[in-house]
Amino acid sequence: MDLEAKLRFAVQNLIEAERALRKAASAHPALEGSSRAFGRMARAANRPLRLGILGESNSGKSSLANLLVGVATLPALPVANTRLPTLLTYAPAPFVMALYETGERITLSASLAAQQSAMKRLEVGLPASILRSVEILDFPGSANVLLPVTRQDPAGYGIDAAIWTTVATQAWRESERTHWLALPEAVRSRSVLAVTFCDVIGGGESDLKRLQARLEQSARPHFREICYVGAGDAGAAAAAPGEQALFAQVRSLAREFASRRLEKATAIARRLADHALEKLGG
Numbered sequence: 001m002d003l004e005a006k007l008r009f010a011v012q013n014l015i016e017a018e019r020a021l022r023k024a025a026s027a028h029p030a031l032e033g034s035s036r037a038f039g040r041m042a043r044a045a046n047r048p049l050r051l052g053i054l055g056e057s058n059s060g061k062s063s064l065a066n067l068l069v070g071v072a073t074l075p076a077l078p079v080a081n082t083r084l085p086t087l088l089t090y091a092p093a094p095f096v097m098a099l100y101e102t103g104e105r106i107t108l109s110a111s112l113a114a115q116q117s118a119m120k121r122l123e124v125g126l127p128a129s130i131l132r133s134v135e136i137l138d139f140p141g142s143a144n145v146l147l148p149v150t151r152q153d154p155a156g157y158g159i160d161a162a163i164w165t166t167v168a169t170q171a172w173r174e175s176e177r178t179h180w181l182a183l184p185e186a187v188r189s190r191s192v193l194a195v196t197f198c199d200v201i202g203g204g205e206s207d208l209k210r211l212q213a214r215l216e217q218s219a220r221p222h223f224r225e226i227c228y229v230g231a232g233d234a235g236a237a238a239a240a241p242g243e244q245a246l247f248a249q250v251r252s253l254a255r256e257f258a259s260r261r262l263e264k265a266t267a268i269a270r271r272l273a274d275h276a277l278e279k280l281g282g
């Protein structure tokens, strides 16, 4: 069985345990708490990796999100240039939703409502298979908007891993390093630096080599990998190897995440089962 299948099996077992305990709780009310705990566990184990795409304004974040999802979604949306983070999530049929600060969710039509200020983020559901294992959170462009996220509320968007986009022609500036280091270590340790706009590097091979040598020194220590991409229309073919490397990194992040969840779910399920049995015994 592959990892995904094992995880689905574990989630199914947790859901069945929740049901069985809920049924048993009518005779043994002490089991209600255990039943709820299994339900919470199933939902946590079932969660996809949440990958944040961060970086300065116009550094190619939304383009990269589109590349990963495989459909030209974000620029085409009425909400493309909002200052709101946008969560790309799996759905069998496409939808766009607004999540408000109050926790309220509203489905949006093509004509976007005017109350953007109270919105916390947008959620876009798409039938793209990568989104089953990875949710993508595309952050708004400006560094000013990024600041509150990193400084006040790093966990506010629940990112598990990140891609930082940096523009090839001026890659990894001091301001980027400062923003990056303000993020939690748990996120930074699961992160990739995507060098975008590689298709517009002027001097060809030698300039790219010089850039790679410089980034190897200055940025490499902060990331698990550096991938060179050109998400622009012109560079699609030229940058293909870098894109493959980026996809491989995202897949490996998702696999590691799934494997951690499986371990956690198994360990906690055992403890919950013991606990439930104790309740019955005592």
Ligand SMILES: Nc1nc2c(ncn2[C@@H]2O[C@H](COP(=O)(O)OP(=O)(O)O)[C@@H](O)[C@H]2O)c(=O)[nH]1
Pocket (backbone or CB within 6 Å): 055, 056, 057, 058, 059, 060, 061, 062, 063, 064, 140, 141, 196, 197, 198, 199, 200, 229, 230, 231, 232, 233, 234, 235
């Ligand atoms: N040539 C080229 N253009 C790009 C690349 N990535 C993004 N762009 C363009 O740069 C502009 C800003 O990109 P966008 O993805 O919206 O940046 P964001 O503000 O970080 O989300 C858009 O017009 C994109 O088409 C790239 O790798 N190469």
Ligand SMILES: [Mg+2]
Pocket (backbone or CB within 6 Å): 061, 062, 063, 138, 139, 140, 141
């Ligand atoms: Mg954007």
